[in-house]
Amino acid sequence: MSLTQLLKSNSNLNLWNKYANIWDFLFLQIFFYFLHQTSINLLKEYLKDNIKILDIGCATGNFLSKIQKINSEIELYGVDFSPKMIVLAKNKFKNIKFYNLRAEEIDFPSDYFDIITIIETFHHLQNQNLVLEKIHKILKPEGILLICEPDINNKLINLFINFLKKSPIEKESAFLNQQQIIKLATNFQLTHIKTKKFLGNIFLVFKKS
Secondary structure (H helix, E strand, O other): OOHHHHHHHHHHHHHHHHHHOOOOOHHHHHHHHHHHHHHHHHHHHHOOOOOEEEEEOOOOOHHHHHHHHHOOOOEEEEEEOOHHHHHHHHHHOOOOEEEEOOHHHOOOOOOOEEEEEEEOOHHHOOOHHHHHHHHHHHEEEEEEEEEEEEOOOOHHHHHHHHHHOOOOOOOOOOOOOHHHHHHHHHOOOEEEEEEEEEOOEEEEEEEEO
């Protein structure tokens, strides 16, 4: 990593650590409640006993805790770039495994997870190709990947995203539209099987070929 990239990375880390202090505030959690419920509904048929699920960009762990309430026999893992987020997650949820890692640093065994989720995080990844390559490696054959991102094909959402990109937290973000995400995932033998649009977001479900 170059010095410039390192400085940007440290700056972003400081911002995310600050956001951790407000992440569980009601106004944010109302928004994420609907994203989480929609994601769970799309995954419900796959939420069986003794499977392993990884949430990339897990923040303070709220999505994984919702899955745990549905089925306590699922083994749950979360990774997040922000150490502050992970500290809060570990304090709240003792029976979920949390790791302070960049998505690009993930190094679980091959064919380890049954389901991987990336909710409102894909655009923040510094190297989307590398993360998808790692996902293909650690996802079991026939395993499921869910990506939830703002639907930038929606004109209103696109305007909002352009506004957000003026803020420090989003100015380095790489937002892709539905077709671009599907094309990128296909390069890593991840087959698109399901789509849902809700609240200005696009939910894309893939299966490992």
